[in-house]
Amino acid sequence: MKLDTKEYESKMQKSIAAYADNLSTIRAGKANPDVLRKITVDYYGAPTPIPSIAEVKVSDARTIVITAWDKTVIKAIEKAILTSDLGINPQNDGSVIRLSFPPLTEERRRDMSKQISKMGEDAKIAVRNIRRDANDKTKAMKKNSEMTEDEMKISDKAIQDLTDKYIKEIDDITAKKTKEIMEI
Numbered sequence: 001m002k003l004d005t006k007e008y009e010s011k012m013q014k015s016i017a018a019y020a021d022n023l024s025t026i027r028a029g030k031a032n033p034d035v036l037r038k039i040t041v042d043y044y045g046a047p048t049p050i051p052s053i054a055e056v057k058v059s060d061a062r063t064i065v066i067t068a069w070d071k072t073v074i075k076a077i078e079k080a081i082l083t084s085d086l087g088i089n090p091q092n093d094g095s096v097i098r099l100s101f102p103p104l105t106e107e108r109r110r111d112m113s114k115q116i117s118k119m120g121e122d123a124k125i126a127v128r129n130i131r132r133d134a135n136d137k138t139k140a141m142k143k144n145s146e147m148t149e150d151e152m153k154i155s156d157k158a159i160q161d162l163t164d165k166y167i168k169e170i171d172d173i174t175a176k177k178t179k180e181i182m183e184i
Helices: 006-024 071-083 106-143 149-183
Strands: 040-043 046-049 054-060 063-068 097-100
Touching: 006 106, 006 149, 040 071, 063 071, 071 097, 106 149
Parallel strands: none
Antiparallel strands: 040 046, 054 063, 063 097
């Protein structure tokens, strides 16, 4: 009996989805509303993401406009943005908040590129850990006589092929994001 790889493939896909989600929150010098997804505001005692309590629009290539549905929360949104690691000072005119994204310096682009590479390495480690778990399972199944030596080798190869496929996908995503950062 060969190892069913669907469970491990699903875990690898989730690792890549988490990596891509993390990359979408990186500020790339142009206005991207996703950068506000992870910033939370204390809204009636509950930490709430900004897009859940306000309309977030991109007005031009370098400006995001935040219009709160409840005007009493504007100061809290402004404070949350200031205390976040976004690195942008919001302009509050009392009814809307504007975020102006300055163009990235060459040094900042290189730093972001290194950060993206590190995130890519972390995603690869997650995929390799899933491979290790699958290989441990095949060894245990072989030891318990649930599979033959040949079935173990076939299962290990199938897991390695999945690992190679998802590592390549991580490399492609990393290269695309790095290129996007360096071209802005």
